[in-house]
Amino acid sequence: MPKKILTYLFITQILFTGCIDGEEFDNSCNGNFEALWQLIDERYCFFAQAQEEFGLDWNAVHDKYKPMADTCRDELILFDILGDMLKELRDGHVNLTSMFGTSYYWDWHLQHPMNFSDSIQRNYLGTNFRQTNGIKYTTFPDSIGYAYVESFSNNFSINNLTLMLYNLRECKALILDIRNNGGGMITSAEKLASSFINEEIHYGYMQHKTGKGHNDFSAPEPLYLEPSEGARWLRPVVVLTNRSVYSAANHFVMIMRELPNVAIIGDSTGGGSALPLNSTLPNGWRVRLSACPTLDLKHQHTEFGIAPDIKVDITSEDWEKGRDTIIERAKTLIFDYYNKKEEQ
Amino acid sequence: MRKALLIAITLALLATPAMSRVRHIVTDTIIPERIVVKSSLFGITLLNNLDTYLSNYNHKGLGINFSHENFRDARTGNYRWKYQTLFNATLGYATLGNNIQYTALISQSWSGYHPFKVAKGLTLLAGAQIQFEGGALYNPANGNNPAAAKLRTALAATGMVIYHFPVLRSEWIARYQVDIPLAGVMFAPEFGQSYYEIFGLGHAKGIISFTHPGNNPSWRHTLSLDIPMRIKRHSTTLRISYTADIYQSRINSIDCHIYRHTFALGFARTIFKIKRENRMNNHSPY
Numbered sequence A: 001m002p003k004k005i006l007t008y009l010f011i012t013q014i015l016f017t018g019c020i021d022g023e024e025f026d027n028s029c030n031g032n033f034e035a036l037w038q039l040i041d042e043r044y045c046f047f048a049q050a051q052e053e054f055g056l057d058w059n060a061v062h063d064k065y066k067p068m069a070d071t072c073r074d075e076l077i078l079f080d081i082l083g084d085m086l087k088e089l090r091d092g093h094v095n096l097t098s099m100f101g102t103s104y105y106w107d108w109h110l111q112h113p114m115n116f117s118d119s120i121q122r123n124y125l126g127t128n129f130r131q132t133n134g135i136k137y138t139t140f141p142d143s144i145g146y147a148y149v150e151s152f153s154n155n156f157s158i159n160n161l162t163l164m165l166y167n168l169r170e171c172k173a174l175i176l177d178i179r180n181n182g183g184g185m186i187t188s189a190e191k192l193a194s195s196f197i198n199e200e201i202h203y204g205y206m207q208h209k210t211g212k213g214h215n216d217f218s219a220p221e222p223l224y225l226e227p228s229e230g231a232r233w234l235r236p237v238v239v240l241t242n243r244s245v246y247s248a249a250n251h252f253v254m255i256m257r258e259l260p261n262v263a264i265i266g267d268s269t270g271g272g273s274a275l276p277l278n279s280t281l282p283n284g285w286r287v288r289l290s291a292c293p294t295l296d297l298k299h300q301h302t303e304f305g306i307a308p309d310i311k312v313d314i315t316s317e318d319w320e321k322g323r324d325t326i327i328e329r330a331k332t333l334i335f336d337y338y339n340k341k342e343e344q
Numbered sequence B: 001m002r003k004a005l006l007i008a009i010t011l012a013l014l015a016t017p018a019m020s021r022v023r024h025i026v027t028d029t030i031i032p033e034r035i036v037v038k039s040s041l042f043g044i045t046l047l048n049n050l051d052t053y054l055s056n057y058n059h060k061g062l063g064i065n066f067s068h069e070n071f072r073d074a075r076t077g078n079y080r081w082k083y084q085t086l087f088n089a090t091l092g093y094a095t096l097g098n099n100i101q102y103t104a105l106i107s108q109s110w111s112g113y114h115p116f117k118v119a120k121g122l123t124l125l126a127g128a129q130i131q132f133e134g135g136a137l138y139n140p141a142n143g144n145n146p147a148a149a150k151l152r153t154a155l156a157a158t159g160m161v162i163y164h165f166p167v168l169r170s171e172w173i174a175r176y177q178v179d180i181p182l183a184g185v186m187f188a189p190e191f192g193q194s195y196y197e198i199f200g201l202g203h204a205k206g207i208i209s210f211t212h213p214g215n216n217p218s219w220r221h222t223l224s225l226d227i228p229m230r231i232k233r234h235s236t237t238l239r240i241s242y243t244a245d246i247y248q249s250r251i252n253s254i255d256c257h258i259y260r261h262t263f264a265l266g267f268a269r270t271i272f273k274i275k276r277e278n279r280m281n282n283h284s285p286y
Helices: A002-016 A029-043 A047-054 A058-071 A075-087 A118-125 A158-167 A186-196 A248-256 A316-321 A325-343 B002-030 B195-200 B276-280
Strands: A095-098 A101-103 A130-132 A135-140 A144-149 A173-177 A201-206 A221-225 A237-241 A262-266 A274-280 A286-295 B035-051 B055-073 B082-096 B099-119 B122-138 B147-167 B170-187 B208-211 B219-228 B236-251 B254-272
Touching: A029 A058, A029 A075, A029 A274, A029 A286, A058 A075, A075 A095, A075 A101, A118 A135, A118 A144, A130 A158, A135 A158, A144 A325, A158 A186, A173 A325, A186 A221, A186 A248, A186 B195, A201 A248, A237 A248, A237 A325, A248 A262, A262 A325, A274 B055, B035 B082, B035 B099, B035 B236, B055 B099, B055 B254, B082 B122, B082 B254, B099 B147, B122 B170, B170 B236, B208 B236
Parallel strands: A144 A173, A173 A237, A237 A262
Antiparallel strands: A095 A101, A095 A286, A130 A135, A135 A144, A201 A221, A201 A286, A274 A286, B035 B055, B035 B254, B055 B082, B082 B099, B099 B122, B122 B147, B147 B170, B170 B208, B170 B219, B219 B236, B236 B254
């Protein structure tokens, strides 16, 4: 009996216990190149959209950069080769980080008008603005509230947002300026958005990869947002955007555009609609890549940006005069809204 | 006469506890002894971690380990069974290039064994084990996927070989134990699923997977040597042990291995659960 038991244990172990080991790429220029290409091939989530938008062929990218990696003998040069390969994805969420620095793809906003100047913004914010956890806000003379949310990297508390909305309580409308907001935490974006709803809303979907194939995705799961437990702002809101609105800020716009009494004006957002995840190469360099895409209510990706309701650029005349065309247009929109309301 | 009767009753009352003690001693000699061996060991662990949810490459490093074992005769089955409870905790630090990965794992197992005496001094034990393990691998540099949580329970087959052998007029004990999980369940996110989806949004469908040796080929070997110390009539031994804890899984295209090789040192103490007089009849549950 004991012999049988021991024999069974031994056989079970021999039969079923193969080694589960990591990838077999070596820590050479070519090994790191192949490791990066394969990592993106298996985990990146926007191949179909990139192919449709600008004809990306990831296999062709491999063939283009492989000869460079084969002849590379220097880590600095390898970093540039790999960084350039990642730029072929045209995705601001895809980066390579090493001891030399981080590779970025910037064209998603650098090839577009800035549509924001902090010098011009000073003419509107003045010197008496308040600030709560990174959000600067003030009241314009015509009873319009103005809040500038520079980043979603700060973890807003309900108290922060309640205090801000309490201080703006006399305003008839709010201009919520998120231009140049490059993102941060989705949870912060959702917390801010939850201050503008009074009941739970369904605003989109999220999915993730279920396998290594380019089209292996889970079924889209609905995204809901519950109203804030603090103060809620139910008066008109105008959200100002430009091409530098990215990632969590793009997510914020995706929510806000589903709300009544909210208008988006300015330029298209920069996109970055997927939750990025991280991994590493054999040499320890870190890779960030888009992994879990979000979809809007029409099941459309917003990876390449969200168009505003009203497209406005800062004109060169206004730029010279220190006027922010987009803020001025937002004010006009609010006045028009109340004038129409009075007429009715 | 009345006086004599009072004296007799008083003596009888005084004698009752003593008589009951005598009966108790008699009873004790009938019940087999119940002996518990408790050991606590501290060790150094060589770590080799892979979790493709965090990184496709091995992180290697060092850790510290604590284990506590309780091995005893079972009251059930006329003391023919042995029970073992084993607690283990590992804290570690592994690297790949400039990347750091922290490891924190605790495990607890409950085992029941049937012993088979095969030769003088040599006993084989076979039984079943319930395993529980929890913890995480943590890569602080990974933004939205900094950690891979480990939570699993399994029913395992377990076996032991115990060998008593004399060295310099004392009895040393060598022991080998192997545990192989056969069936269980574990927390396993899908290939590219973020923890934000699972815990932030509640999209938690399918995060528990059934495990078997095909997708979770793991095992744990422990080799230990107990060296008696001249303390308290051999009831304390110095224990030296080596444990190879090989945890592996391949679920939802996520490969994981946590290889822990632990060299530990500690003490094992034999505790007798009966009266002092019977300690002379000294034996171990081994």
